[in-house]
Amino acid sequence: MSPSKFRLSPRAERGGALLRILFLLVVLAIAAAAAGWYDYRRFTQTPLPIARADATIDVARGASYRDIVAQLRREGLAGSGWLDDLRWRALGRELGVSGRLHAGEYALPQGLTPPELLRRMAAGDVVQHRFTIVDGWTFKQLRVALAGESGLAQTLSALSDEDVAKKVGIADGRPEGWFLPETYAWIKGESDFDVLARAHAAMRKALDKVWAARDVDAVKLDNPYEALILASIVEKETGRGDERPLIAGVFLRRLKFGMRLQTDPTVIYGIGAAYDGNIRRRDLETDTPYNTYTRDGLPPTPIALPGRPALEAATRPTAGDALYFVARGDGSHEFSPTLDEHNRAVQKYQLRRNP
Template sequence: MAVKKKPQNQSTFGRTLGRVFLLLIILVGALAIWLYQYASTPLEHRVQDFVVESGGVKKVADQLVKQGVVDQALPFLLLARVTGKDKLLKAGSYTISSPLSPWQLLEKLSNGDTTTLTFTLIEGWRWTDFRKALNSNPHLRHDSALMSDAELLAELGISALSPEGLFFPDTYHVDKGSSDLKLLARANQRMQSKLDKAWAGRSQNVQLKTPYEALILASLVEKETGRAADRPLISGVFANRLRIGMRLQTDPAVMYGVGESLDGRLRKIDLLTDTPYNTYTRSGLPPTPIAMVGDAALKAALHPASTTALYFVAKGDGSSVFSNNLDEHNSAVRQYILQK
């Protein structure tokens, strides 16, 4: 019986295909070995900070090259895609404190192991104090620096006449290199949350009509208080005056209205010069808060002490003395103010 031979062209095709597969296996193996070596070899860089902005893996790789974190974009890009990390990279500010391998760098970026900064807002700060601190912080991106107050409020989606008092004083942790608008938004959201909660739990006898009025009154209490225990009493005096239509006559509001032109202590002419914040010439609350307030001032504004006092004066030691009538008040002024 004759044995059929395979056609010559089919045999040649099979051998060629086998060689191609073998070559592919060799190439894939070589690539895997090269990629493993690349992934596990520490990058030759010292301690440094760098920033990753939002974007695809190619954009991230280019940013890393530009900042000197990696030498070439292609190997890093290939490693990210082969390992599936290319979709997980997170924007933020990072610090390399010791030599990292490309794989460790990918892990850092995909885990969002960012470097944060601490920024503290102080109770009693004015908006100008807050903005100055923002603009002078070297680790923030100053997106709001050239904005007017109106433009900034619009950018944050806040409907208000002024940014004064709309940000809660606290310590915030944000990524280095992040936008100052992000910090502002967080501080505003925190203040709104605090104000809503305080307003919901206000005393029944509070005469204030809106949460914003409570914020204004709290700012007056904040600036008038030298001793924490006096806050409810100071709020009680203001509540009594508002109830009977008596002008608040609070110096910090007048000083706020005078603004940058104030030279040291208030003068008589300052008390007589009418501004929207002059509580000696105008009745009721000022049009906006005059400072940032904390929990204690909010609580005092919405839970004033039950008192018959209509006056108070600072004693010089941080505390205040309270009086029910003008004669008592004038006596306290002579004792604690005029004798100085």
């Protein structure tokens, strides 16, 4: 049979050509889709080009998803072409976060990928800064430290101590002692007042707790504020945790027997800015509201910010009969029940060391 009898008709040939073209287009579309998917996944898994280990980004309140991507682009983190924009839009839709990213300051650690960044923003996982109030600081030292905390909005610099105290809720306007030494977290946009308010609330809570659990037989104080004053003196007298309840016991017994406290830290506080690092006899004899050598009872206010251990010591002191103590010179103290024993301890630990 002749081969010419098996030739397709023109219509069949055109149909076959169309099928081949359609097949080719399908193959190309699949290849393009696969390439696009591969490119998109590479984008989601590639760390952002973050140059500094301490880099952050501030997202403004009310910023849209498009605004945030534009901000990332300005900072060199999101690319600049239409394809980059398409990738970010696709990622936002995939994660379902396009309309629920939170304002705030976000850390940009090196190695962070685009999905990880968006998940942080959706969770509001903003940078938590830390501010530590040190046990034994005075309120003046606290204000200086707060003023030097970069990033905190400074709102209190023009206010007096009395005005600051009243602003945080201390009715009598005397702020000393009323802020609990601890580490407080704050985020960008918060103020010095926000930190102070948290520290004051923490102190009130801590003081109420220790006062409620006080040893009522040993602690013959009239109110929690007196416990706060005593705790501040204990705080300044020793840095040793094991000695705080012992020293509190000495002071409480002296108050019980009508003896003056005769404690140097209160004298120093009364001297104020004029204190040069040395206490002289004339300082002990010069009367001030804080001179416990010349005045009976507790001073009128705390002399520092006492920490939790000092608060607990002032309300649950160690039982005993000691009425005196003197520094040994190694950070510890010698405790004595009588004046004669105390004088011998002074001779041993103080006079011989300082001829």
